[in-house]
Amino acid sequence: MNRSEAFVALLRDTGFDFFTGVPDSTFQPLLAEFASRPELGYVTAVSENVAVGIATGAYLGGKRPVIFMQNSGLALAMNALGSLAAIYRIPILLIVGWRGHDGSDSPEHKLIGAATPALLDSLRLPYFVPDRDSLPSDVARAAQTLDAQQMPCALVCRPGVVC
Amino acid sequence: MRRADAIAAVLARLGDELVVAANGWISRETCQASDRDANFYMLGSMGLAAPVALGLALTRPERRAVVFDGDGNLLMTLGTLAMIGDLQPPNFFHIVFDNEVYGSTGGQRAASAHIALDALARAAGYVDVRRAVTEAELDVAVDAMLAGIGPSFLLVKVEAEANGRAPRVPHEPDVIARRIRAAVGAA
Numbered sequence: 001m002n003r004s005e006a007f008v009a010l011l012r013d014t015g016f017d018f019f020t021g022v023p024d025s026t027f028q029p030l031l032a033e034f035a036s037r038p039e040l041g042y043v044t045a046v047s048e049n050v051a052v053g054i055a056t057g058a059y060l061g062g063k064r065p066v067i068f069m070q071n072s073g074l075a076l077a078m079n080a081l082g083s084l085a086a087i088y089r090i091p092i093l094l095i096v097g098w099r100g101h102d103g104s105d106s107p108e109h110k111l112i113g114a115a116t117p118a119l120l121d122s123l124r125l126p127y128f129v130p131d132r133d134s135l136p137s138d139v140a141r142a143a144q145t146l147d148a149q150q151m152p153c154a155l156v157c158r159p160g161v162v163c
Numbered sequence: 164m165r166r167a168d169a170i171a172a173v174l175a176r177l178g179d180e181l182v183v184a185a186n187g188w189i190s191r192e193t194c195q196a197s198d199r200d201a202n203f204y205m206l207g208s209m210g211l212a213a214p215v216a217l218g219l220a221l222t223r224p225e226r227r228a229v230v231f232d233g234d235g236n237l238l239m240t241l242g243t244l245a246m247i248g249d250l251q252p253p254n255f256f257h258i259v260f261d262n263e264v265y266g267s268t269g270g271q272r273a274a275s276a277h278i279a280l281d282a283l284a285r286a287a288g289y290v291d292v293r294r295a296v297t298e299a300e301l302d303v304a305v306d307a308m309l310a311g312i313g314p315s316f317l318l319v320k321v322e323a324e325a326n327g328r329a330p331r332v333p334h335e336p337d338v339i340a341r342r343i344r345a346a347v348g349a350a
Binding site: 018020041043044047049050053055056057061090 | 183203205206207208210211212213214215216217218219220221222223228240242243245246250336337339340343344347348349
């Protein structure tokens with residue numbers, strides 16, 4: 001089993017059963033895995049705020065949703081997270097690719113990269129920053145946090161952590 | 164046609180459909196006309212009524228999802244039209260109450276004054292596209308749309324009004340979510 005297959009299996013074993021998002025190069029092999037398995041029903045959203053809307057609808061329909069996005073898209077989705085998912089108490093796992101995490105990325109990622117933890121803090125959304133070894137335990141902690149707090153929870157993933 | 168009358172007329176023709184109502188006057192007037200458990204009222208998040216309904220339609224294929232959208236709302240996330248045309252959810256019914264202005268913020272002009280949203284929906288791949296200007300046309304269009312297979316789009320031209328009259332939605336947002344989850348058997 002390659003790392004992308006293993007991560008999909010981890011998410012499904014943890015109970016997640018609806019997947020949407022906007023492509024991010026951080027997750028390229030993982031997105032190829034979703035593309036090769038249409039039975040997983042991955043929905044490509046046109047923007048990250050739209051993905052929050054779709055995931056909210058999926059939760060209302062009884063699913064446990066996951067959104068994959070880049071941190072630039074987290075910035076775009078702030079209003080959807082704050083005025084929809086958080087206040088309606090919608091538990092969504094956000095898997096956020098963290099471009100610009102160490103300040104050495106291309107110019108468009110530097111400010112948003114540095115601001116990413118503060119964006120989540122500002123909406124009081126819980127999050128974890130896994131490394132490769134802690135990824136399984138952090139997925140489990142995120143799932144427990146979703147159940148306990150009934151609002152979005154993020155895994156902020158540096159390139160190479162997930163796949 | 165007044166928007167509140169159009170919304171009430173559509174609700175009167177619905178059965179157990181799930182309704183996602185856009186933020187602003189559309190949610191207020193929907194709640195005032197018929198406060199069903201299967202209604203989901205957007206309190207904020209302009210532009211996301213159709214995405215929420217899409218998530219419901221995809222996860223509940225046995226139920227029909229109806230969006231009460233506004234023209235300004237749809238324009239904000241116009242890319243959603245392409246997603247719906249691409250995914251072809253047969254249980255997705257998109258009704259846009261088009262007053263050609265941003266009515267909840269004071270009536271500022273919207274691009275829908277000159278851009279035909281139904282033509283955009285047709286180009287995006289909706290299989291059933293209709294337009295209603297009078298209440299008689301609306302009744303016929305709603306019945307015909309719901310008798311068919313989606314994704315469907317119904318543009319309802321309504322008057323721009325200076326002020327709506329419906330009160331705010333009285334429910335807390337978490338209660339709105341719990342109600343519709345119970346209505347679909349998810350809670």
